Amino acid sequence: MTGLTVSADALTKVFRDADLGDLRAVDGLSLSIRQGELTALVGPDGAGKTTLMRMFAGLMTPDEGSLRVLGIDVARHPQRVQDRISYMPQRFGLYEDLSVQENLDLYADLHGVPISEREDRFARMLEMTDMARFTDRPAGKLSSGMKQKLGLACTLVRSPDLLLLDEPSVGVDPLSRRDLWKIVQQLVDDEGLSVVVSTSYMDEAERCAQVFVMHKGRVLADGPPGSLREKAGGLTFTAETPAGTPARDLQARLIDRPDLVIDAVPQGGNVRFIRQPGADEPRMGDLLDGIETSARPEELEDAFMMLLRQQEDEAPASLAATRPAEVATPSKDGKPVIAVRDLVRKFGDFTAVASTSFDVGRGEIFGLLGPNGAGKTTTFRMLCGLLPATSGHLEVAGRDLRTARAQARARIGYVAQKFALYGNLTVRENLQFFGSAYGLGRRALRDRIAAMIEQFDLDPEAKSGLLPGGYKQRLAMATGLLHQPEILFLDEPTSGIDPLARRAFWRTITALAKGGVTIIITTHFMEEAEYCDRIAIQDAGEMLAIGTPREVRDMAGTAGARDMNSAFIAIVESARAERGRRAAA
Structure with missing residues (x-):
């Protein structure tokens, strides 16, 4: 079809499992994607986005329907499609023992790129990704953001007619995410490249010419971001958080009334929310109880949440753990539950964490933020007792981690960044295994x-x-809470899950904090910093800022006051510029 990069009609893909039966990952889906544009696929976990992308790439064959990519019938000629596209899956296969240049050479060999074309192509990719300085560095020594940029460069060692990107910015900090999207946009603008991207970030989908909202293998809605935003027209507002009230408490109050409110999320110290069409005014007034509200422009995420809520039989069903969890009764001695003094961690001559100090109070939600490679994961691992400090004092749950690490670890729960459970075991079997590891007796474990x-x-x-990403995350949370810990460590727990699942996750965390659990969390979603009582921003092992979300936005000055994403970028870039000036002096 003229002017179309992808044309799908009644496309269906069914996965058959002996235990679960048939799963219709893509269910009679039809869509058309135009040439020379940036197109987004968005949807909750299990919507079928990755399956659809893999069919576009000729890696899976449809069970029913027709699919043409670049005018080619994919089912009949998958290799002809693969010769003309580049595909970057969620877990792109870099060779970590090879250098940046060696990875580029290897992928050029695999794609049959002529030697005569490589020098110019490599130079362009290295310039666009700002990695020309790192060609001799092993890929395994790169930060997550740099690995993603190298993966994109390797994907583009040949000049494709279509680029497929499946969740390219998962686990990537805001600065690296911004750089990644600059590269993609430059390819569309300069080369007229057709790009299809699946993403969990609605601000990324806003950049696209066309957005397809998927759910359970079908397209719920599609169109330019502007036309989709109109679905929430007249229903979007901001509620001013009363003084002394955490924004997350107001958010929980609103989101727990699905008869009146479709969605609510903290932003800039207040709460943005979507009213139900035709919400009863007296009951809405009782809910707000005098809180000031003002209309705000609708966003793509508002339309996305409206569409997904309409698909739920019961709106609150996805919000697990809306009541406080049972936790071990903590002592109320007024002491901080975590005390860090002059913490240092070195790896040889490299200082990953430099003289860091802070306290965390009982029942507090404390966020550790920073770019990839900033030192926050190293700090996090020391707090969990998984990595010894080089020097300094570190006390967790009243125990000195230098002398009583085992006792401290018995009082904490940990949810890893990547799904670290046993995929071949059932949910119950995983819970039984981890409960036994925590030393729970038979009756208590049951x-x-x-x-x-x-x-x-x-x-x-x-x-x-086989669980969708959001349910894997729930199971990981359940295993971390089995032994009723006083402190819960969460390492990028929402990475790669959609806004709907993130709302459910944070409703759980809010309930846990009310129940007395202390939460330490790392995240690359800057909107999630607004749920925290306090946040700390690190870069190059140094503490750049620490305080409440409002205090940190104020530290960023006028450029960062609008939202936490802008504040984060402003603070990190200012600190890097200052380090550059000191180095040049």
Whole structure:
């Protein structure tokens, strides 16, 4: 079809499982994607985005329907399609022992790029990704953001007619994410490249000419971002958070009334929300109880949340753990639950964390933020007792980690960045295994497993490896809370999950904090910093800012006052510029 990069009609893909039966990952889907444009696929976990991308790439064959990519019938000629496209999956396969240049050479060999074309192509990719200085560095020594940029460069060692990007910015900090999108936009503008991207970030989808909202293998809506935003027209407002009230408490109050409010999320110290069409005015007034509200421009995420809520049989069903969790009764001695003094961690001559100090109070939500490679993961691992400090004092749950690491670790829960459970075991079997590892007795373990299954709305007999991302995250949370810890460490727990699942996650965290659990969290979603009582921003091992979200936005000055994403970028770039001036002096 003239002017179309992809044309799908009644496309269906079914996965068959002996235990779960048939799963219709793509269900009678039809769409058309125009040439020379940036197109987004968005949707909740399990919507079928990755399956659809893999069919576009000729890696999966449709069970029913027709699919043409670049005018080619993919089912009949997958190799002809693959010869003309570049595809970057969620887990792009860099060779970590090879240097940046060696990875580029290897992928050029695999794609049959002529030697005569390589010098110019490599130079352009290295310039666009700002990696010309790092060609001799092993890929395994790069930060997550740099790995993603190298993956994109390797994907583009040949000049394709279509670029497919499946969640390219998962686990990438705001600065690296901004750089990645500059590269993609430059390719569209300069080369007229057709790009299809799946993403969990609605601000990324806003950049696209066309957006397809998917749910359970179907397209719910499509169009330019502006036309989709109109679906929320007249329903979007900002509620001013009363003095002394955390924005997350107001958000929880609003989101717990699905009869009146479709969605609510903290932003800039206040709460942005979407009213239900035709919400009863007296009941809305009772809910707000005198809180000032003002209309705000609708955003693509507003339309996205409206569309997804309309698909739910019961709007609150996805919000697991809306009540406070049971936790071990903490002592109330007024002391901080975490005390860090002059913490240093070195790897040889490299200082990953430089003389860091802070306290965390009991029941506080404390966020550790920073670019990839900033030192926050190293700090996080020291706080968990997984990595010893080079020097300094570190006390967790009243225990000195130098002398009583095992006792401290018995009082904490940990949820890793990547799904670290056993995929071949059922939900119940995973809970039994981890509960036994925590030393729970038979009766206590049985009772805690039942409580976690109910609290997180889990199917106990489901295979863990087959769960959608949002449910894997729920199971990881359940295992971390089995032994009723006083402190819960969460390492980028929402990486790669959609806004709907993130709302459910944070409703859980808000309830846990009310129940007395202290939360330490790392995240690359800057909107999530607004849920925290305090946040710390690190870069190059140094603490750049620490305070409440409002205080940190104020530290960024007028450029960062609008939202936390802008504040984060302003603070990090200012600190890097200052380090550059000191180095040049």
